[in-house]
Amino acid sequence: MQTITLVTGNPHKLAELEKVFPASLRLTSQKLDMDEIQSLDVHEIVRHKLQQAYAQVHGPVIVEDVSAELEKLNGLPGPFVKFFEQKLGTGALYKLAGEGRVRVVCTMGYYDGTTEHTVDGVLEGTVVAPREGEGFGFDFVIIPDGYDKTMSELGLKVKNSISHRAKAAQALATLLT
Numbered sequence: 001m002q003t004i005t006l007v008t009g010n011p012h013k014l015a016e017l018e019k020v021f022p023a024s025l026r027l028t029s030q031k032l033d034m035d036e037i038q039s040l041d042v043h044e045i046v047r048h049k050l051q052q053a054y055a056q057v058h059g060p061v062i063v064e065d066v067s068a069e070l071e072k073l074n075g076l077p078g079p080f081v082k083f084f085e086q087k088l089g090t091g092a093l094y095k096l097a098g099e100g101r102v103r104v105v106c107t108m109g110y111y112d113g114t115t116e117h118t119v120d121g122v123l124e125g126t127v128v129a130p131r132e133g134e135g136f137g138f139d140f141v142i143i144p145d146g147y148d149k150t151m152s153e154l155g156l157k158v159k160n161s162i163s164h165r166a167k168a169a170q171a172l173a174t175l176l177t
Contacts, residue, residue, distance in 0.1 A: 027062075121169070123142070
């Protein structure tokens, strides 16, 4: 059984991936202190993270980065969304631009010292004022296309089957099995 280290400080992310990855791929998680380059190219950020993570873990790693592209802001904040979430708190996307269209991309990468894979999971939807529910990050303000509730109101089971992260994890799991 192959063990892969998901590099994250967020236990919610490990739980999401464990629901998608087959049992033959054992996931663990580890928070690492890494330099994060500043770029609007989320693939460049993920490739850089993969190299740093592998150098510290010395084994197969998975890293990810998320870009939230608000239509009203011409694609910003993009991969800088986490900094806005840290400073503005829950509802940061709504605070930045009010209601409107958003495209969320989770870019997930795998590297084992030889093989590198990078995939994207995309979720499109509408930003609304924060609503109650379960989840984290911007789950409270995004209504995915085809639904009338935010990700947080849909509940973890539905969210974990349609989210940007779930789509990226499914694509990566397919490549690794």
